[in-house]
Amino acid sequence: MKTVLHSVIAISLLGIVASFSACSSSGCTNPLAVNYDENASKDDGSCSFENALMLKLSYLVDNEPLVLNSKTYTNAAGNSYVIERLHFYLSEIEAFYANGQVEKIADYHYFDILDNGTQQIKLTDVAKGEIDSLRFIFGLRGALNENYALPNTMVNINMQWPTPMGGGYHYMKFEGKFAANDATEHSFNVHLGRLVDDSGTTDPSFQVTLPLQSLSVNDWPVGIEVGMDLNRWFDGEQNYDFNNFGEGIMGDHKAQKLLKANGRNDVFKFIKSWEDILE
Numbered sequence: 001m002k003t004v005l006h007s008v009i010a011i012s013l014l015g016i017v018a019s020f021s022a023c024s025s026s027g028c029t030n031p032l033a034v035n036y037d038e039n040a041s042k043d044d045g046s047c048s049f050e051n052a053l054m055l056k057l058s059y060l061v062d063n064e065p066l067v068l069n070s071k072t073y074t075n076a077a078g079n080s081y082v083i084e085r086l087h088f089y090l091s092e093i094e095a096f097y098a099n100g101q102v103e104k105i106a107d108y109h110y111f112d113i114l115d116n117g118t119q120q121i122k123l124t125d126v127a128k129g130e131i132d133s134l135r136f137i138f139g140l141r142g143a144l145n146e147n148y149a150l151p152n153t154m155v156n157i158n159m160q161w162p163t164p165m166g167g168g169y170h171y172m173k174f175e176g177k178f179a180a181n182d183a184t185e186h187s188f189n190v191h192l193g194r195l196v197d198d199s200g201t202t203d204p205s206f207q208v209t210l211p212l213q214s215l216s217v218n219d220w221p222v223g224i225e226v227g228m229d230l231n232r233w234f235d236g237e238q239n240y241d242f243n244n245f246g247e248g249i250m251g252d253h254k255a256q257k258l259l260k261a262n263g264r265n266d267v268f269k270f271i272k273s274w275e276d277i278l279e
Helices: 002-023 154-158 253-266
Strands: 053-061 080-097 102-112 120-123 129-138 172-179 185-192 195-197 200-202 206-217 222-229 268-274
Touching (some): 053 080, 129 222, 206 222, 206 253, 206 268
Antiparallel strands (some): 053 120, 080 129, 080 172, 129 206, 195 200
8 A cells, every 4th residue: 555655656756846847947038039949947048040130110200109090290381180091112122231232121011000010021041241221212113013013912902003193003091180271170191103194204202221320130130120200291391281282192293292302301210220139
């Protein structure tokens, strides 16, 4: 009887020791590592990281984080407005190295302010070295901006630009509500795209180059955060007044040119870069 009892106790003790050993196992505890061990409770210094570059977009109004739907903003023309939606494309996204090397991050990327999954781009196996600037196109150009050039997804279908106006895709859909001069509420639909009609062609795409603080790509993820200040679309060499342009501007060359001039000025800005593997 005692033998059986001793055996049960011994087996139980072994189970406890094994369980304790499993709970206190060593391994890589950093979730960003390629060899992350979810069962490890103590980091043993074995973590391995891929040399990846992350590009992240954030949204601002006058340098403050954007608040959708509920906060009222005022532009230089004195318009009070609320932001509800924002969709846009960036293309030819490239990182420039101090040694002259260029790394393509993406041919194009679609951003939707309501979809967190679209707010960042990750490039793995990126070349090592010092990145000193980032360059991209707001909008789409050339072969990318032809009818049905992009994959036939619901997103790209919804961004198509009318063929009678030039075809291709919207560069941006920026939408919300504004208070008109007569105190009534109206929608605004700031839709930018290549406009072609009998009076000519207006292409509101533009190139942006952002100098960076020194960013060293080695054997761990690094990142670049870029801000898009939405009020800057309306404040610039010429102030954009919702009362003058109305609710929609897809067929308005003057509005498209004005927004391009303001946009290329300082809508996009470098926020920060990071090299911290724990970021």
